[in-house]
Amino acid sequence: MKREDTVITCIACPNGCDIKVSFAEDGSIAKLEGYKCKNGITYATAEVTAPERILTSSVAVVGGEFKLASVKTSKPIPKGMMKDAVKALYSVKVNAPVKVGDVLVENILGTGADIVSTCVVEKV
Amino acid sequence: MDICIDKDLVIVGGGPAGLAAAITAKENGIDDIVIIERDKYAGGVLRQCIHDGFGLQMFGERLTGPEYAARYEEKAKELGIEIKLNTFVLDITGDKIVRTVSPDDGMVFYKAKAIVLAMGCREKSRPAIMLTGERPAGVYTAGLVQRLINIDGFVPGKEAVILGSGDIGLIMARRLTLEGVNVKAVYELMSYSSGLKRNIVQCLDDYGIPLYLDHTVVNIHGKDRVTGVTVAKVDEKKQPIPGTEEYVQCDMLVLSVGLIPENELSKGAGVELNPVTGGLFVDDNMSTNMDGVFACGNVVHVHDLVDFVTIESNNAGKCAADYIKGKKNEGEAIEVIPENGVRYVVPSTVHKNCDRKTADFMFRVGKVYKDARITVYDGDRLVRSFKKSILTPGEMEKIKLAQMDIDSASQLRIGIEE
Known part of the structure; x- marks a missing residue:
């Protein structure tokens, strides 16, 4: 058509x-x-x-100098899944230390994209 | 007794400008450097700018703010550059003494051979735009909301109205939406958005958030907490039009109404400010009117892209290093004057007979121009002109002039012709 x-x-x-x-x-x-x-x-x-976007958000960190680690998807994910992906991250907690590039969640919501740290959070 | 430490170079501010200036100064042979940072981390506002799109110019990659900052922090660490966190600069005196205070060290004075001012900028707040109405909790600047959500992990409301369509406002419209806040609309006083086009697309259009141009908030309601705002359409003089008022229910009002260079320390030290922008007058070496005091980044003029802050700050670091090593720029300097719709130009003076092929000039226009020309005059003589399909106040313009053109001029005037 x-x-x-x-x-x-x-x-x-x-x-x-x-x-x-x-x-x-x-x-x-x-x-x-x-x-x-x-x-x-x-x-x-x-x-x-099929519109796609890189998602950036944050996840909770336990035992770190900061409460949160900023993250992004390793590749763009479908635009319609952005909100669900953020919701899915609410239940994620990672332990300090966190380095730039650490994979914190693999294959988020079956998109094939990983959730990757974009910051450094040292252990305290 | 107060401690006074001799330093070759003191850098005020550990954001992208301060970090880049320190790194370049170090790479140019200056070892004795300290960066003073009032926050508990270096990297400045980048740390809370968790969205991506940084670094396209510098690295050819789409980095997030924290990633961009981390690259420079790591480099600074590698080079052994000292960064004093949680440390506040009280004042800078004419003989280049920087007085600081911190919980760990108390009062410490630094006697510097050279200083780089890299304090960045801050947001205009409610009093700056004289918003009337009640004074409830729930009125925030966009950058504060960004910090609360991205650093402190706290979403300060459920229904938001955003006033001002600058980039931070647009970015926060998306961030708030993703965090489950109902963003009702973005209202913009002007007839155009001062934000980047791609941010309107990916932050508003993607989520169906309406942008109302020629609108403003005329009243804030709520006793303890914001319960709503009254918005109205404005006329050409930006005055609210009676009868167009509309009530919008919300529990937070987010202000993204502009940035101003943070120059209280500069003023106190006697550095000359540009009254048009609140920024600083600097020459092509990023030197202020005070001998041995350099400046770079948003404290000079507000940038759209951190990449350009880095480029400018590399220059400031290099020139500060040259100054400390006793290399002086002996050439004659000429004035660079904004005219015809150009609000300011950085640098405001430029040296002749320098060992370089080109020099960069950055500026902003006061209104939107279509199919116009950027013109550079020396007296009545047109030195250069550049065709532009569009010029907007929201986007910083950058032109290059050949050193030859500068050498033969007695003054440069940069303006717009339609």
Whole structure:
């Protein structure tokens, strides 16, 4: 089925390119215009097929200099699952120390993405 | 008796600016450095900015704030740079004595050969925008909410209205939503958002949060706790239009209404401030009007991207190191003057006959321009012009001029022509 042409604002970097997406008769992407780099192609394509986002949030730390460790998903997850993923993290508690890059939860909600620490929390 | 310690370089502030300046100074041969940080951790505001999008310029990666900060903290640690945490600077005197106080060390004075000011900026709060109404609990600045949620693990409300569409406000609209808060709307006084376009997309549009331009909060309700706010549409003069008032129920009002450079210490020391921005006048060596006092980052002017803070601070660290080593910039300096819609330019003076190919100039415009030109004049002579499809107050502009152009000029005026 033919889809109406749409404009996607790329969020890959602060340039915020407006990318015009035109569709073919069968609903596939016919043309992309207005991007400045290849990230724009990847982003706009995903956005009109299966939109995904990197999730950033935090998890509780036990015995650390800070109460929380900031985290992110190791790769983008479906946009519709962001809230559920944050909820799932409420029950997670990790022990200090935590280093940048530590995997704190594997395969969150079956998305294939891990929850990875983005900060350092020393043990106290 | 108070202790006075001699130091080559004292850096005030352990955020991204202070860390980068310290690292570069160290790499340029200065060993005797101390960073003074009032918080219990280094990294500044980055530590609470847990969202990603930092570091695209510096590392070509989309890092989160804490990751970006950790890279510089680790580097500083590796180089053995001393960071005094929980330490507050009381004042800086004209002869470069930095007086500090901390719970661990009490009063400690540092006598510095050079100082780098890297105090960053702070948020405008309710009195700054003269919001009328009751004075209940539940009125917060966006950065405070960010700290409460991301550092202290405490969500301070259930239903939020956000006033101001600066980047922190937009980022917090998303963060609050993900933490289960019902974010009713974002209201913006101006006809445009001062936030980055991609933040409007991924923070508001993604979650169906409406953005009302030309709107403001005219009243706050609630005796002990915020129970709601009255919002209204504004006219061209930004005055509320009678009859457009609407009541919105909420238990928190989040303010994202602008940032101002934190320059109380600079003022006390006698450093000259730019009255337009509250920032500092610096030359192309990031030197202030005070001999041996340098500055970088948001204390000079508020940046959109930390990457540019780092680049600027590397320059400040390098120039402070040169100063300590006795290398002086002997060349003649010329003035750089903003005009025609340009609010300020950093640097405000630039040296001639320097050993470099180009020099960077950063500035902001006062309103939105479409299909305009950035013009650089020396007297009546057009030195350079740059075509721009769009210029907005929300995005810092950066232009490069060839050193040749600077060498042949007696003054540079940077403006916008439509």
